Amino acid sequence: MVAFDKCETRPAHIEAILNGLDRYNPETTTVFQDYVALQCEDRTFDCYANLALLKLFQFNPHLIQPDTVTNILAKALTVFPSPAFSLCLALLPTSTQPFPTTSEAQSASQTSDFVESVQKLTRLSTLLESAQYAQFWSTLNSDDLYADLTADVAGFEELVRIRIAVEVGNTFRSITAENLESWLDVRSRDALNKFVVDVCGWKVDGDVIRVPTNKENEARSEVKSEHVGIEQFGRVIRRGFELPA
Amino acid sequence: MSYEDRANARPNLNDESDNEEEAMVNDYREQVNFDDGMSELDQTMSHGASQAHDLQAQLAAAATPLEYQATLETKFASYDNYCSLFHYILNSDGPVDLEVPNYYWAWEVIDEFIYQFESFCRYRNRVACTGSNEEESQLLRENPNTWGCYSVLNVLYSLIQRSQISEQLNATKRGEDPMAVAGEYGSRPLYKMLGYFSIIGLLRVHCLLGDFSLALKILDDVEMNKKAMFARVMAAHFTTYYYVGFSYMMMRRYGDAIRMFSHILVYVSRTKNFQKGGNNYEAIAKKNDQMYALIAICVALHPTRLDDTIHSAVREKYGEQFYRMQKGGPEALPVFEELFRSSCPKFINPTPPDFDNPASNVDPVDHHTAIFMDEVKNTLFNPTIRSYLKLYTTMDLKKLAGFLEVSPEQLRSWLLVNKQRSRQIRWVDGGLLDGEPAIANDLDYALEDDLIHVSETKAGRRLVDWYLRNLARVY
Numbered sequence: 001m002v003a004f005d006k007c008e009t010r011p012a013h014i015e016a017i018l019n020g021l022d023r024y025n026p027e028t029t030t031v032f033q034d035y036v037a038l039q040c041e042d043r044t045f046d047c048y049a050n051l052a053l054l055k056l057f058q059f060n061p062h063l064i065q066p067d068t069v070t071n072i073l074a075k076a077l078t079v080f081p082s083p084a085f086s087l088c089l090a091l092l093p094t095s096t097q098p099f100p101t102t103s104e105a106q107s108a109s110q111t112s113d114f115v116e117s118v119q120k121l122t123r124l125s126t127l128l129e130s131a132q133y134a135q136f137w138s139t140l141n142s143d144d145l146y147a148d149l150t151a152d153v154a155g156f157e158e159l160v161r162i163r164i165a166v167e168v169g170n171t172f173r174s175i176t177a178e179n180l181e182s183w184l185d186v187r188s189r190d191a192l193n194k195f196v197v198d199v200c201g202w203k204v205d206g207d208v209i210r211v212p213t214n215k216e217n218e219a220r221s222e223v224k225s226e227h228v229g230i231e232q233f234g235r236v237i238r239r240g241f242e243l244p245a
Numbered sequence: 246m247s248y249e250d251r252a253n254a255r256p257n258l259n260d261e262s263d264n265e266e267e268a269m270v271n272d273y274r275e276q277v278n279f280d281d282g283m284s285e286l287d288q289t290m291s292h293g294a295s296q297a298h299d300l301q302a303q304l305a306a307a308a309t310p311l312e313y314q315a316t317l318e319t320k321f322a323s324y325d326n327y328c329s330l331f332h333y334i335l336n337s338d339g340p341v342d343l344e345v346p347n348y349y350w351a352w353e354v355i356d357e358f359i360y361q362f363e364s365f366c367r368y369r370n371r372v373a374c375t376g377s378n379e380e381e382s383q384l385l386r387e388n389p390n391t392w393g394c395y396s397v398l399n400v401l402y403s404l405i406q407r408s409q410i411s412e413q414l415n416a417t418k419r420g421e422d423p424m425a426v427a428g429e430y431g432s433r434p435l436y437k438m439l440g441y442f443s444i445i446g447l448l449r450v451h452c453l454l455g456d457f458s459l460a461l462k463i464l465d466d467v468e469m470n471k472k473a474m475f476a477r478v479m480a481a482h483f484t485t486y487y488y489v490g491f492s493y494m495m496m497r498r499y500g501d502a503i504r505m506f507s508h509i510l511v512y513v514s515r516t517k518n519f520q521k522g523g524n525n526y527e528a529i530a531k532k533n534d535q536m537y538a539l540i541a542i543c544v545a546l547h548p549t550r551l552d553d554t555i556h557s558a559v560r561e562k563y564g565e566q567f568y569r570m571q572k573g574g575p576e577a578l579p580v581f582e583e584l585f586r587s588s589c590p591k592f593i594n595p596t597p598p599d600f601d602n603p604a605s606n607v608d609p610v611d612h613h614t615a616i617f618m619d620e621v622k623n624t625l626f627n628p629t630i631r632s633y634l635k636l637y638t639t640m641d642l643k644k645l646a647g648f649l650e651v652s653p654e655q656l657r658s659w660l661l662v663n664k665q666r667s668r669q670i671r672w673v674d675g676g677l678l679d680g681e682p683a684i685a686n687d688l689d690y691a692l693e694d695d696l697i698h699v700s701e702t703k704a705g706r707r708l709v710d711w712y713l714r715n716l717a718r719v720y
Contacts, residue, residue, distance in 0.1 A: 090495070168661075
């Protein structure tokens, strides 16, 4: 497990900025922005570095690049389930109101494009985090704006699909093809079969997809016994020596 | 305390400068009609020029809370006071030769500095939101850099760098002599203490700004144990664990959050009486209750066996709410929100608000509450799922969906969510951000088509604790 502040694909110059006081220097925003663009292209994700950029925006609101912010959010969607998305939201201007109440949503016509984009991406995040995958896809396909928001992220749909497959693999030993089709938004049975065999390495058995046993989906019972160490009795033993016989 | 009392209580000043001060203060009083209590800080300000001989007063003022009703002018003046003090400490020729009262003083300076930053930001937001006080809006608009986030961070980072405190702490960790790397500044107690508490200060500032991962990262060099320097000052000890625990909670590492809160709450409950009557006892008691509330939230989201003392205290303080949160479902939502709001830090906006559009300024506390509540909503049915699955070893999904009166599709989502949330990152060793994925739940399951296979990890009887407690009672 890699620590939260580390990233294997992070270039040395970004690492240097993050570890020094330059992470607060407004001039480094462009460096971070380029790095976000790079992550979008080569399908990597560096949450800790992206948070540093959002922090620069937080301190210097006039520098905010809406496209970069929405790209960071869209990238964060591809690593669900994870606190990444909400950690990003926490650094956004409070005026973006990621979770509008119904009355606020109705007056949406007055809100800026940026606010609307953030709210839309947040909606997607909620659907992914609550495992409503079929609704995620139907929402994503319901409005062209979503396509614009995720256009810069290379392989966005593919990345999300793989994440969903991993989650399914952790919970299911077998699942009906019909179910999986709606969760992965694959249009045909052939495409589904190809995906589960080639990408996931699972088996197709008629209308059922079989997931080989892994550490997560075996669900073994065990009895955890108490670990007893001599140090727990230190005080008692010491007292035994202290007290006069 | 009036000016006269203070002057008399300071034997180290000679009469001459006392008289000089007296004259200046009287002069100043004629110009501005401040009442006694509030004039304290302004006095020190008025001596900014003859700083050297009034430094003791300035040091004292830096650690003294502002009056609750302090005017905007006083807040500005206090900012200037801190700036000149820190400028003097950091940018004189070589280290400043000062006898520092004690650890407690160093902590109070940093603590009060950040507290004033926090309350200034909140005040500014409030002025902008209500839009009622034109005069103050104007004043705030014209001074966007007073109590600016950059200057506050600058002070804290400069104190850390000057004192070489990170290098010193690392040397101590390796078992070497910290003095070898302390340098000209860091070898003096003044700089060492201010530098050290600035680290804790940064933890707090980053948390207030909503940057939870950076807040934890800041503590990389600090060892979290009772031997740490922060443990010598009760308030510092307390503050550290509160903000670390809270940051973990916002990173969804509830197990680690519970560990942090429990650690400090057990410590406090064991040392309950020595603080009573102390001047910040009330503040500590309030934070204490807040942490019990946060622990209740964490346990509801992440069932954990608590230390017995903590468990009974949580039940005593928040019994009803605790029960409702643990039960889950829509009725628990308002409870989560209420407890979160009353126990979270007072989040701030680092930049000036929009004075022209009062309605566009959202309270940062609302912002963070909304983000947190989204996760609560997503996991709201975990307790329901767990309580049913506990009863079976195998269960048909459609049948369970029938019991719960939801669609099978909905139930599959809940099962996925519950499974995901029972995997959490847990700290093992290294920095606070390190950790390994761990199964956080004794209940596990897997689906074979629509058949749910349930397995349970049972904990054997825990006898040691019971045995030791009873042994202590009779022997």
